[in-house]
Amino acid sequence: MTTNPPLPPAPPAPLEPGQVLDGFRLEARLHQGGMANLWRVSRVEGGDSSADDDIELLMKVPRIKGGEDPATIVGFEVEQMLMPQLSGPHVPRFVARGDWTRQAFIVMERIPGDTLRPRLDDAPLPPEEVADIGARVATALAALHRQHVVHLDIKPSNIMFRPDGTAVLVDFGLSRHELLPDLLEEEFTLPMGTGPYMSPEQVQFVRNDPRSDLFALGVMLYHLATGERPFGQPDSVRGLRRRLFVEPVPPRVIRPELPPWLQEIILHCLEVKPERRYQSAAQLALDLREPAGVALTARAEKLQVSGSMSRLRRWFLALGAEPAPAAPAGQQLARSPIVMAAVDVDNATPELLAQLCETVRRIVQTEAGARLACVSVMRVNRIGIDELTDQHGQSLHVKQLIALKHWARPISKALSLADGRLTFHVLEAPDAAGAIIDFAHRNGVDHIVMGARGASALRRYLGSVSGQVVAESDCTVTVVREPAGG
Numbered sequence: 001m002t003t004n005p006p007l008p009p010a011p012p013a014p015l016e017p018g019q020v021l022d023g024f025r026l027e028a029r030l031h032q033g034g035m036a037n038l039w040r041v042s043r044v045e046g047g048d049s050s051a052d053d054d055i056e057l058l059m060k061v062p063r064i065k066g067g068e069d070p071a072t073i074v075g076f077e078v079e080q081m082l083m084p085q086l087s088g089p090h091v092p093r094f095v096a097r098g099d100w101t102r103q104a105f106i107v108m109e110r111i112p113g114d115t116l117r118p119r120l121d122d123a124p125l126p127p128e129e130v131a132d133i134g135a136r137v138a139t140a141l142a143a144l145h146r147q148h149v150v151h152l153d154i155k156p157s158n159i160m161f162r163p164d165g166t167a168v169l170v171d172f173g174l175s176r177h178e179l180l181p182d183l184l185e186e187e188f189t190l191p192m193g194t195g196p197y198m199s200p201e202q203v204q205f206v207r208n209d210p211r212s213d214l215f216a217l218g219v220m221l222y223h224l225a226t227g228e229r230p231f232g233q234p235d236s237v238r239g240l241r242r243r244l245f246v247e248p249v250p251p252r253v254i255r256p257e258l259p260p261w262l263q264e265i266i267l268h269c270l271e272v273k274p275e276r277r278y279q280s281a282a283q284l285a286l287d288l289r290e291p292a293g294v295a296l297t298a299r300a301e302k303l304q305v306s307g308s309m310s311r312l313r314r315w316f317l318a319l320g321a322e323p324a325p326a327a328p329a330g331q332q333l334a335r336s337p338i339v340m341a342a343v344d345v346d347n348a349t350p351e352l353l354a355q356l357c358e359t360v361r362r363i364v365q366t367e368a369g370a371r372l373a374c375v376s377v378m379r380v381n382r383i384g385i386d387e388l389t390d391q392h393g394q395s396l397h398v399k400q401l402i403a404l405k406h407w408a409r410p411i412s413k414a415l416s417l418a419d420g421r422l423t424f425h426v427l428e429a430p431d432a433a434g435a436i437i438d439f440a441h442r443n444g445v446d447h448i449v450m451g452a453r454g455a456s457a458l459r460r461y462l463g464s465v466s467g468q469v470v471a472e473s474d475c476t477v478t479v480v481r482e483p484a485g486g
Contacts, residue, residue, distance in 0.1 A: 218269025
């Protein structure tokens, strides 16, 4: 049964500076948009300011003049419904909301500064800056998806940054919370989103796949890296559907100096089928932060788009094709953890290394979308000059990387880990436990698997690396003991 879109409410009286609305004084109008006005506001004396006395306040008010698109009204209702459910540094803090019977509004934390939109005017940006921006946005998306929300309108004008560099996502009018009613899907039958950034499945009316946000982030990374949009700026459903069968020009065709790892990441995000993209925002953030570990595929070296016959075949397959059902955000994240194998390739016994390898294989085998990051720590001195080569002049870092890949060979053979799901990282640090803990925290690792040698009086007195990791990590840690007699 279908329902008719709601009738827009009668236009309220215009708001003026100095006016008090439900305990908030309107200080100044900061922005007048097509769908909403933004006001700087403050609590009037006597109001309950205990929860927000340390932040500046922003009031978002929908523009109601009569004749609005009903989707604008419903989108504001969605944002009023969603924002109280969100928390953390990657979203503005929610303060209050106003009822439609008098004056609809949302009061939230005001994030100082501008959005990411002006940086598009400076594109193309250096690859390192593109990766840094992307990693921070991907981290924000990972936090949002963990709260069962898909944003569905990721674009530079909806991204801001706190003074410490933390990315903040704004404007949740098109978002989907898997545990709440989807008002937009219930009342409208056209694709919802911003044309250049919409994913193929959004064009096909799928609104619950968190990988849609990763596609949009890939569009943004492409634009920041090349200065051009991968799919132009379509203004019709027909134009939007072209991304189902027309490939974007590889970024290195536009900017040959771009490193292969950045093209690999961008084109990985822009795959038509969600199952061929990164499976979680945390996995994408890991590659953007650790580009040396990015597994390069044919995407990295691609320097031309496919021929007309290939495009015609994809067009035919897309014609009338139904998108595969998407798992809700919570289920998708549960299926796509980042598993970190912390391997002491220099000091562990062969028996312990074999036991650790088999344990990691079993854990990853149970998670079809898991990402495995194999990590080894190369100890360096806190003070002084380290020897970086052995007696034969070979790089110690490279030797450790080769040993790490050799250790993981049985895992890669048994599980056929491809498409960047298996990566290798050698960390240089004086404190092995600290390096492991920091890598796991910075890259959103879900599960650390590491070995522990047999106990001894000295190890009990000084403490072990595995004991410190277990005590200080904020994720699951599995410790594999050395086999008896090892």
